[in-house]
Amino acid sequence: MINRFYEALSNKENKMIEIRRYLHAHPELSFEEEKTAQYISDFYKDKDVEIKTHIGGKGIYGIKVTIDSGKPGKTLALRADFDALPIKEDTGLAFTSKNEGVMHACGHDAHTAYLMVLAETLIEFKDHLQGKIIIIHQPAEEKPPGGAQALIKDGILDGVDNVIGVHVISNLESNRVYYREGNVQSGRNIFKLKIIGQGGHGSSPHLANDPIVAASSFVMSVQTIVSRKLNPFDMGVISIGSFDGKGQFNIIKNEVELEGDVRGMNEETMQLIEDEIKRISHGLETMYGVKCDLEYHRDYPVLYNDPTLTKQVANAIRTSNIKEINSVERTEPLPPSEDFAYYAKELPCTFFYVGASPKDKQTYPHHHPKFDIDESSLLIAAKSVAAATFDYLGVKS
Incomplete structure (x- = not known):
């Protein structure tokens, strides 16, 4: 049965690619994915499954598909995200975005396409399964607070034992699958700092109090x-992404606003950085005589992969003899954040990666206007998750 299942997926590879290209051409931003959600739910309409839409409440387009074998067993959830980014596409692809300034620049179109076809095939073979499979089509991964929290609050994990997720990665070699146990992707916090001084004329700085000087010091x-507070063996990053100090060349502004991004690979690091940023902003008030208004928000947590489940999934893929996979490798932690981490705070979960570096052209990173993937990664993702699912549910033949 398993070999027939893989053959069925191979026969549907073009269908996966077709769906991916349609989604790529019709991207929608986080919390605005109404048409994408309709496209996904329409796909399941005539299939022998239970479909629930608008999971997450008003303005959230989560979709839950329940594949019930009718036999006792565990319940496994498979999750894929489907939102796009506010980026103007510059790939030159025949199926380039039709929505100006919006682009699938992270691979969520691929995630959705592989999972739709995998789910369809699981439905066709469900008499050979046991237990239940929950398909989670999740909106709004890219934009805080993310879609996962709303879906969880609305009960999408009720009765679920474990969750598996996958991300295609453009700078990892194609035809390879990557995994890691423990803390695998960084947590993320965001902050805004408004520094209020006293405006004035550039010729008379002594009659003003320049907030740009204080902001530059910050x-x-x-x-x-x-460099000086963090243990050298711990990962931490602080990036100032916005410095709003624009004004007239000879005028000292009354206030400036900064926005920043914080990453860390454990909660202790994230707390230390938060405490230090608050301390420095308070110090500016004394040192420069300005007023500091700091908004600091905890965002996506560190993504933790359950070691037992991760080992089980990696071994299942490694021993599945999937012809398209050259190797299954343990990867280093990945710096970006991922709201799959919220599922992992609720249940033992694992999130693994499928290499998708294009073979015939330059590779660009995720969130780049020229981002693209090797579309063979869709079939590999589908077969990898199928192997993990069969092993998890105890399907042997």
Whole structure:
């Protein structure tokens, strides 16, 4: 049965690619994915499954598909995200985005396409299964607070034992699957700092109090948190992504606003960085005589892969003899954050990676206007998750 299942997936590879290309051409931003959600739910309409839409409440387009074998067993959830990014596409692909300024620049179109076809095939073979499989089509992974929290609050994990997720990665070699146990992707916090001084004329700085000077000091000082406060063996990153100090060349502004991004690979690091940023902002008030208004928000947590489940999934894929996979490798931790981490705070979960570096052209990173993937990664993702699912549910033949 398993070999027939893999053959069925191979026969549907073009269908996966077709769905991926349609989604790529019709991207929608986080929390705005109404048409994408309709496209996905329509796909399941005539299939022998239970479909629930608008999981997550008003303005959230989560979809839950339940594949019930009718036999006792565990319940496994498989999750894929389907939102896009506010990026103007510059790939030149025949199926380039039709929505100006919106692009699938992270691979969520591929995630959705592989999972739709995998789910369809699991439905066709469900008499050979046991237990239940929950298909989670999740919106709004890219934009805080993320879609996962809303889906969880609305009960999408009720009765679920474990969750598996996959991400295609453009800078990892194709035809390979990558995994890691423990903390595998960084947590993320965000902050805004408004520094209020006293405006004035550039010719008379003594009659003003320049907030740009104080803000510049802040930018340099926070970098010492990583270099001088953090254990050298711990990962931490602080990036100032926005410095709104634009004004007239000869005018001292009354206030400036900074926005920043914080990453860390454990909660202790994230707490240390938060404490230090608050301390430095308070110090600016004394040192420069300005007023600091800091908004600091805890965002996506560190993604933790359950070691037992991760080992089980990796071994299942490794021993499945999937012809398209050259190797199954343990990867180093990945710096980006991922809201799959919220599922992992609720249940033992694992999140693994499928290499998708294009074979015939330059590779660009995720969130780049020229981002693209090797589309063979879709079939590999589908077969890998199928192997993990069969092993998890105890399907042997």
